Amino acid sequence: MTKMSGAEALLRALEEEGVENIFGIPGGASMPIYDPLVDKSSIRHILCRHEQGAGHAAEGYAWATGKVGVCMATSGPGATNLVTPLADAKMDSVPIVAITGQVPTPVVGNDAFQEADITGITMPITKHNFLVKDPADIVHTVREAFHIASTGRPGPVLIDLPKDVLIASTTYKWPDSITLPGYKPTTKGNNRQVSEAVKLIVKAKRPVLYVGGGVIKADASKELFQLATTGNLPVITTLMARGAFPDSHELCLGMPGMHGNYTAVTAMQKSDLLITLGARFDDRVTGKLAGFAPQAKVIHVDIDPAEIGKNRAVDVPIVGDCRDVIGKLHAELAKRQDEGDGLPDRSAWIDQLHAWQEEFPYKYDQQPDGALKPQYCVERLRAFADDDTIVVSGVGQHQMYASQFWGFEKPRHWINSGGLGTMGFAVPAAMGAKVGQPNKRVVAIDGDGCFQMTAQELATSATENIPFVTAILNNGYLGMVRQWQELFFDERYSGVWLDPNVPDYVKLAEAYGAVGLRVDSPGEVDAAIEKAYSVTDRSVVIDFRVDPSEMVFPMVPSGASNDDIIVGPEAITPTTDPAEAPIA
Amino acid sequence: MTNHQALHTISVLVEDRPGVLTRVAGLFAARGYNIDSLAVGPTETPGLSRMTIVVNVEDNPLEQVTKQLNKLVNVIKILEHERGSAVERELMLAKIRAQGDVRARIMEICEVFRVNIVDVTATTLTVEASGKPEKLEALRELLNEYGIVELSRTGRIALARGDRGIRERVLKSASA
Numbered sequence: 001m002t003k004m005s006g007a008e009a010l011l012r013a014l015e016e017e018g019v020e021n022i023f024g025i026p027g028g029a030s031m032p033i034y035d036p037l038v039d040k041s042s043i044r045h046i047l048c049r050h051e052q053g054a055g056h057a058a059e060g061y062a063w064a065t066g067k068v069g070v071c072m073a074t075s076g077p078g079a080t081n082l083v084t085p086l087a088d089a090k091m092d093s094v095p096i097v098a099i100t101g102q103v104p105t106p107v108v109g110n111d112a113f114q115e116a117d118i119t120g121i122t123m124p125i126t127k128h129n130f131l132v133k134d135p136a137d138i139v140h141t142v143r144e145a146f147h148i149a150s151t152g153r154p155g156p157v158l159i160d161l162p163k164d165v166l167i168a169s170t171t172y173k174w175p176d177s178i179t180l181p182g183y184k185p186t187t188k189g190n191n192r193q194v195s196e197a198v199k200l201i202v203k204a205k206r207p208v209l210y211v212g213g214g215v216i217k218a219d220a221s222k223e224l225f226q227l228a229t230t231g232n233l234p235v236i237t238t239l240m241a242r243g244a245f246p247d248s249h250e251l252c253l254g255m256p257g258m259h260g261n262y263t264a265v266t267a268m269q270k271s272d273l274l275i276t277l278g279a280r281f282d283d284r285v286t287g288k289l290a291g292f293a294p295q296a297k298v299i300h301v302d303i304d305p306a307e308i309g310k311n312r313a314v315d316v317p318i319v320g321d322c323r324d325v326i327g328k329l330h331a332e333l334a335k336r337q338d339e340g341d342g343l344p345d346r347s348a349w350i351d352q353l354h355a356w357q358e359e360f361p362y363k364y365d366q367q368p369d370g371a372l373k374p375q376y377c378v379e380r381l382r383a384f385a386d387d388d389t390i391v392v393s394g395v396g397q398h399q400m401y402a403s404q405f406w407g408f409e410k411p412r413h414w415i416n417s418g419g420l421g422t423m424g425f426a427v428p429a430a431m432g433a434k435v436g437q438p439n440k441r442v443v444a445i446d447g448d449g450c451f452q453m454t455a456q457e458l459a460t461s462a463t464e465n466i467p468f469v470t471a472i473l474n475n476g477y478l479g480m481v482r483q484w485q486e487l488f489f490d491e492r493y494s495g496v497w498l499d500p501n502v503p504d505y506v507k508l509a510e511a512y513g514a515v516g517l518r519v520d521s522p523g524e525v526d527a528a529i530e531k532a533y534s535v536t537d538r539s540v541v542i543d544f545r546v547d548p549s550e551m552v553f554p555m556v557p558s559g560a561s562n563d564d565i566i567v568g569p570e571a572i573t574p575t576t577d578p579a580e581a582p583i584a
Numbered sequence: 585m586t587n588h589q590a591l592h593t594i595s596v597l598v599e600d601r602p603g604v605l606t607r608v609a610g611l612f613a614a615r616g617y618n619i620d621s622l623a624v625g626p627t628e629t630p631g632l633s634r635m636t637i638v639v640n641v642e643d644n645p646l647e648q649v650t651k652q653l654n655k656l657v658n659v660i661k662i663l664e665h666e667r668g669s670a671v672e673r674e675l676m677l678a679k680i681r682a683q684g685d686v687r688a689r690i691m692e693i694c695e696v697f698r699v700n701i702v703d704v705t706a707t708t709l710t711v712e713a714s715g716k717p718e719k720l721e722a723l724r725e726l727l728n729e730y731g732i733v734e735l736s737r738t739g740r741i742a743l744a745r746g747d748r749g750i751r752e753r754v755l756k757s758a759s760a
Contacts, residue, residue, distance in 0.1 A: 124614055127657075182598070309647075
């Protein structure tokens with residue numbers, strides 16, 4: 001029981017939780033926390049250039065390590081700048097804790113300088129938040145916050161700390177236990193339901209494992225591999241789950257959804273059993289819900305009971321942690337197959353899937369002397385990288401190219417903004433990932449639109465010595481919006497032209513203390529990538545000048561059934577009928 | 585799964601902390617559902633409050649809201665009362681214009697409804713009525729003829745019939 005300030009108690013509690021890094025920016029209300037950082041704490045504070053960057057960096061750290069990422073901001077505008085990363089972390093179930101300074105308690109609610117009701121603002125976009133009004137509550141609140149952020153369905157938690165609470169003296173005592181009577185996530189899957197699920201699996205003729213981000217959150221890749229290979233079950237990994245199962249495996253069908261490959265999309269459409277693991281039937285996966293996987297029975301495993309039955313009726317619901325439930329499914333399936341007739345014969349189904357893969361691969365056409373294709377850049381970036389390279393993307397065409405063409409072999413090596421679709425995610429998240437995995441190469445594959453939203457964190461990268469590579473697929477456009485305007489708005493381009501020359505990305509990189517490289521033609525690609533990967537003491541930005549007319553395919557237009565997948569530009573029937581234009 | 589529009593009565597046992605009401609109400613507001621009535625008060629356990637929420641929403645979205653409510657860290661337990669399975673009561677105060685000979689007629693109505701008169705002025709009577717929401721509605725309609733100056737209702741509170749408390753009941757969605 002030691003006397004110390006609230007701020008010191010906060011830092012000590014964070015250390016107790018294993019926190020090694022905080023991404024943040026100080027300000028008036030949070031200054032009491034910064035003073036003990038000088039000599040009373042082992043925690044490294046990484047000074048970011050924008051609180052949004054700090055938030056995404058904490059997310060990238062959490063994605064790459066599985067640990068809770070921590071970001072910190074002052075009251076008012078500092079705190080409101082965290083809103084986007086908090087919403088992003090909520091949608092993608094990323095465990096982060098945000099610490100915000102607040103104006104002193106006597107003036108809370110008085111419109112004091114730099115005051116914002118951040119607990120009120122972030123209520124719908126955090127898993128939970130706290131306003132601490134007594135320094136004696138700081139330590140147990142930290143413990144509760146980390147517990148809530150990292151257990152059950154993970155998510156962001158915010159702790160708001162008024163300045164006087166940080167300054168006041170308190171006694172430090174680490175609580176022996178956590179008292180959260182309303183928070184008891186179900187982690188163990190019900191054995192009877194597991195048996196019901198396995199009954200469906202052994203009978204299924206066209207089963208598919210529909211694998212979502214929950215499998216990565218639960219660190220259940222090993223169990224998934226056993227289940228898939230034991231049951232000879234094809235695997236689909238959603239955008240959130242890329243790398244949960246190795247892309248190189250013959251059972252892997254890759255990404256489903258709006259820009260997924262033909263085989264993954266069609267396998268679900270024709271399937272008679274979706275074994276859904278930590279996925280949530282997102283509209284980007286299902287397309288028109290009424291037309292999604294019409295013949296399939298559904299097993300749905302999720303730690304969040306609210307996801308089960310939300311979008312799709314379920315035949316066998318199982319609430320629980322994916323690692324526990326997949327392990328049980330595997331054990332039960334192996335037992336049944338040993339006792340029964342062995343592995344069911346699914347060769348017709350598997351052969352069909354392989355035939356589709358053969359007939360409808362992802363494709364693009366890179367002419368040696370033609371315009372540079374973004375897909376080619378991704379493939380070459382992959383060719384020079386090892387399986388331990390962590391790839392980070394923002395949102396848009398570049399994100400889809402990266403997911404389609406990288407080839408992921410391991411979990412936690414693909415980081416992106418899936419649910420919220422946050423432009424500007426890649427650069428700061430890559431920085432956070434590099435802090436979490438300093439011995440791995442981190443490559444941000446970004447768009448020129450995204451890059452400009454958070455490029456200032458390159459300064460953080462330089463001053464804090466956190467080197468990573470950013471590959472900008474620079475087409476001079478907000479490319480995905482441009483693609484929709486081309487396909488669904490009669491090529492009436494509006495508000496999408498950025499200009500590939502503004503800013504000069506090479507000069508910008510150099511101004512930030514990074515290496516800047518420009519690639520204009522296919523012949524220059526390999527040399528630039530080799531150069532970029534050889535630099536290890538600072539960040540590198542490669543400005544790939546790619547063909548602005550290139551589009552992401554396959555594509556299921558928004559609101560259409562997955563049966564209406566468009567495999568390539570040749571299959572497009574342009575429409576000018578506004579009634580057929582997609583909404584979102 | 586039927587999907588008829590109906591009034592649902594939900595009891596929510598929560599930790600008595602600042603902001604809990606906002607968290608609960610926010611889940612309805614974010615989906616554009618209007619809360620018909622809401623009553624909050626202390627319970628048999630110190631530190632716990634009980635909310636009774638009456639909301640007009642279809643079954644399917646209600647199930648989703650209920651599941652989301654259940655995820656709130658400060659929410660301990662939720663019980664949706666099936667029609668007829670709970671005792672439901674409400675309190676109403678109403679100030680009625682009561683001058684001249686109508687005063688006696690109003691007092692007569694109060695007697696029939698077993699309603700207390702709790703304040704009297706030269707021109708008004710204030711009545712206190714409690715009971716099932718339907719009874720209060722009937723009373724309000726009768727009193728309306730004389731002129732209601734102002735009226736306030738607590739909103740519905742409810743306890744399930746039978747010998748078990750809310751904490752001993754298993755939530756529908758939790759069994760999934």
